[in-house]
Amino acid sequence: MTSWLVNQQPGNLTPDRAGPGGTVVVMNLPSDGSPSSVRVGLLGCGHVGAALVALVAERRPEIARRRALDLEVVRIAVRNTAIDRDVPVSGDSFTTDAASVVSDPDVDVIVEVMGGIEPARELVSTALAAGKPVVTANKDLLANHGAELYALAEANGVDLLFEAAVAGAIPIMRPLRESLAGEPINRVMGIVNGTTNFILSRMAADGASYVDALVEAQNLGYAESDPTADVEGYDAGAKVAVIATVAFGAMVVAGDVYHEGISGITQADIELAADLQHCIKLLAVAERTVADDGEPQIGVRVHPTLVPLDHPLASVNGSFNAVFVESAAAGDLMLYGRGAGGRPTASAVLGDLIDASANMARGHGATIGTLEQVRIAPIDDVVSAFYLNIEVDDRPGVLASVATVFGEHGVSIRSMEQEGLGGEARLVFITHGARERDLRATLDELRSLEAVRAVGSVLRVIGD
Numbered sequence: 001m002t003s004w005l006v007n008q009q010p011g012n013l014t015p016d017r018a019g020p021g022g023t024v025v026v027m028n029l030p031s032d033g034s035p036s037s038v039r040v041g042l043l044g045c046g047h048v049g050a051a052l053v054a055l056v057a058e059r060r061p062e063i064a065r066r067r068a069l070d071l072e073v074v075r076i077a078v079r080n081t082a083i084d085r086d087v088p089v090s091g092d093s094f095t096t097d098a099a100s101v102v103s104d105p106d107v108d109v110i111v112e113v114m115g116g117i118e119p120a121r122e123l124v125s126t127a128l129a130a131g132k133p134v135v136t137a138n139k140d141l142l143a144n145h146g147a148e149l150y151a152l153a154e155a156n157g158v159d160l161l162f163e164a165a166v167a168g169a170i171p172i173m174r175p176l177r178e179s180l181a182g183e184p185i186n187r188v189m190g191i192v193n194g195t196t197n198f199i200l201s202r203m204a205a206d207g208a209s210y211v212d213a214l215v216e217a218q219n220l221g222y223a224e225s226d227p228t229a230d231v232e233g234y235d236a237g238a239k240v241a242v243i244a245t246v247a248f249g250a251m252v253v254a255g256d257v258y259h260e261g262i263s264g265i266t267q268a269d270i271e272l273a274a275d276l277q278h279c280i281k282l283l284a285v286a287e288r289t290v291a292d293d294g295e296p297q298i299g300v301r302v303h304p305t306l307v308p309l310d311h312p313l314a315s316v317n318g319s320f321n322a323v324f325v326e327s328a329a330a331g332d333l334m335l336y337g338r339g340a341g342g343r344p345t346a347s348a349v350l351g352d353l354i355d356a357s358a359n360m361a362r363g364h365g366a367t368i369g370t371l372e373q374v375r376i377a378p379i380d381d382v383v384s385a386f387y388l389n390i391e392v393d394d395r396p397g398v399l400a401s402v403a404t405v406f407g408e409h410g411v412s413i414r415s416m417e418q419e420g421l422g423g424e425a426r427l428v429f430i431t432h433g434a435r436e437r438d439l440r441a442t443l444d445e446l447r448s449l450e451a452v453r454a455v456g457s458v459l460r461v462i463g464d
């Protein structure tokens with residue numbers, strides 16, 4: 001049980017520790033109507049941290065007026081204090097000793113934007129155990145250790161808020177956790193990686209090759225010099241693990257997510273998709289399904305996907321992100337915006353900071369609810385529609401033999417187009433929903449047919 005004591009004397013929000021089983025927060029509410037002072041300890045001062053310090057300074061008077069909270073960043077932990085960060089705080093606020101920021105009695109709330117798993121996990125755990133609310137933008141931390149951290153926050157009656165960890169400025173965590181708390185959510189599909197969306201958009205709009213579009217993304221600062229985390233879907237995978245946890249109340253970790261990246265997508269794939277009135281997007285998908293034995297399961301995966309041009313996700317271009325939620329009573333929803341960048345991400349952190357501070361002042365916290373252990377669907381069991389193209393000899397009976405292979409594996413063809421290539425032909429298929437294992441068996445057998453010259457890209461399609 002958490003209990004709260006309210007001390008009506010001017011002062012600060014001061015968390016205090018109770019014995020096992022509860023945290024007592026003594027909140028010194030100013031009795032004169034002046035805003036409560038909230039002293040923020042910041043872990044990390046890169047693009048997001050520096051933008052947060054600037055935003056807090058800019059918005060401080062209005063936040064004090066409208067929310068009765070006087071936010072001030074008082075301590076900042078960085079790796080190197082010698083760097084000039086040009087942020088509006090005094091130089092002696094910086095330290096390389098992050099643990100001292102967490103344990104500082106003059107720090108009420110911790111903001112963690114340092115990234116990575118350790119020491120972030122240790123620092124966040126210590127703060128929560130000490131009854132200090134934490135705001136984090138760290139998707140990797142939550143996608144690997146979320147369950148233990150949410151439980152720690154709950155046990156100590158403090159907030160652990162993380163809107164900025166998924167899709168930057170786009171409000172998606174709070175809608176999933178609060179606004180849609182009464183909704184059975186069936187599926188969430190997100191474009192949650194701006195770098196890959198920029199690359200695919202460039203390939204579609206300008207006919208750029210994958211490599212040229214990647215180099216442009218690197219020159220613009222979207223892609224890292226080692227782009228693996230973005231282009232192979234690991235960044236999106238961590239985000240979809242967090243989305244699935246919140247949307248379904250289930251323990252989902254990054255290691256549960258199936259990944260395919262975009263590095264194999266060619267200009268020919270983009271053009272063939274366009275001919276079929278589709279575009280290609282790297283989608284992060286979290287969905288509820290039912291296993292063959294009737295047990296509920298959750299599918300979590302990241303892969304390039306053909307999206308019909310009339311689907312709302314098809315209009316999300318450049319480095320923008322969007323999250324599309326399919327729910328029972330509310331129907332379909334899409335949230336769209338900036339998924340990365342210093343100020344957009346810092347805006348989401350600031351929203352959480354205000355919320356965590358206000359909750360602390362009122363003596364309650366946000367909850368993620370009970371997390372259940374739910375089976376993760378093996379990729380072989382996942383049902384998707386597929387696009388595939390194969391090059392075959394152009395002679396009588398070939399199409400029939402190819403179609404027979406699909407039928408023998410229970411894969412139903414939704415559409416087929418043929419394009420002549422001299423003595424050969426390209427057959428482009430879109431299937432109805434098929435299990436991955438059946439599609440894979442179909443491909444194996446197609447490859448063994450004498451008339452099949454090559455099997456090109458195989459991509460999933462948003463459809464039935």
Ligand code: HSE
Pocket residue numbers: 192193194195196222230235339340
């Ligand atoms: N690298 C990510 C992106 C942003 O391109 O969207 C941080 O998760």
